Amino acid sequence: MTDHTAAGPSSAGRTVLAVVAWLWVLIPFLYGVYSLVLKIPALF
């Protein structure tokens, strides 16, 4: 994930930060998509 410059001593912390940050937005987003997809079969 780190593609900026050489990772410093806190690179492990930054990896954790990246995982938490992405989960923070992806979990509610995927919940929303899942709730939406459940409605679609009624169309067919």
Next chain:
Amino acid sequence: MAGGFFDRSAIVAPPGWSRWLVPPAALAVHLGIGQAYAWSVLKTGLSQGLGLSGTATALPFQLAIVMLGLSAAIVGTTVERRGPRWAMAVSTACFAAGFLISAGGIALDQYWLVVVGYGGVGGIGLGIGYISPVSTLIKWFVDRPGMATGIAIMGFGGGALIASPVESALLGAFGRTPGGLASTFAVMGVAYAIFMSLGWLLIRVPPEGWRPPGAPAESEDPAQQGPAVSVSKAVRLPQFWFLWIVLCFNVTAGIGILERADGIFRDFFRTTTAEQQLAAAAAAFVAILSLANMLGRFVWSSTSDLVGRKNIYRVYLGLGALLYLAILTLGEGNKVIFLIASLLILSFYGAGFATVPAYLKDLFGTYQVGAIHGRLLTAWSAAGVLGPLIVNAIVDASDAEGPAKYTTSFIIMTGLLAVGFVANELIRPVDPKHYVSDAERAAPEGSAAAEERRQGASR
């Protein structure tokens, strides 16, 4: 001290900072403010709980969209100068305060506070939040600007997917009474304040001169560095106004289907679908349109990085016009053609929003792209008036039954898309004589050098 924390200079990324931490910061804000598209759930609750008319309960949303366009246009330059942390924090505070003021208004039986709170204060949060991450994302992903802004603006489309079931659950738990509604708004305000705060805590701007890995180093010669046009100059150039027409008419065409999606489906399939299945199928059609709107933002905007901005808008506008004609001529009772055409039109609608920041960057450079984007969003406000007007006024005035009701409005939409197509063809690269001076280019808005230059000029 507080000012320092929110300043651009406080969020310059340290060595080792991954640019992939920027999209979740942008998504936290856009997924939050995207709740606006789920207003219909709260609208129904307000209508039932407070006994208000449809017109009255539509007011907070309508004002919010107007405020979105106005605040993005007016505050865009300040956002560019103060930086994304300041903008995201203001957006979070305004958006959450909008809910809390509304909760107070419901509890005190003062509905005007809901209009002013959600629509006025919350609407300012929408506008500032919408443009807040755009120029930062483009600077971090200068090699893939369409993909980067596509991720964020997909979040705006996806915000309603999260809010809609959550709002239904809260209204179910608290009840559709004034007390229950006030509690729902209060919980939403607190939840969004927490959720969106990831954005302003995490956002970082790249150090001056930073380039993505593998990208060629920026030329020392300003003439070779590409466009750099100020916002004051950009709005006086035809390129800006041609793009304004492109965005406005592309959005208007999308609203043509979105605005009456449920009714359109019922009218096209009333004769071929059993009455008891029609309501559920129409609701599913609205849901699948939301999915197309959201996915189009990411997929087509990312594709524009490969095929070019002008070419992708040729598809949105040219193919979009043909698809409208296909629905009119072949759509009745033909679910395959109807669905493919309407899903593509909605995906182009969403993609039009997501691709436009990268188009602006191509034309005017990254110099003040956030502020220029803010000005361009007035096209959205105009489309928000134009689209419903064309669809509702014409369809309601028609005596025809079934799909024939939509003939006139769909032909108008086709014509608007054709005009947008021509406007896109007329867009040419900006003449370098309009670029900012080399000194201004070397000291972009908000940088320490720009501050020094500003202070020097005032001495």
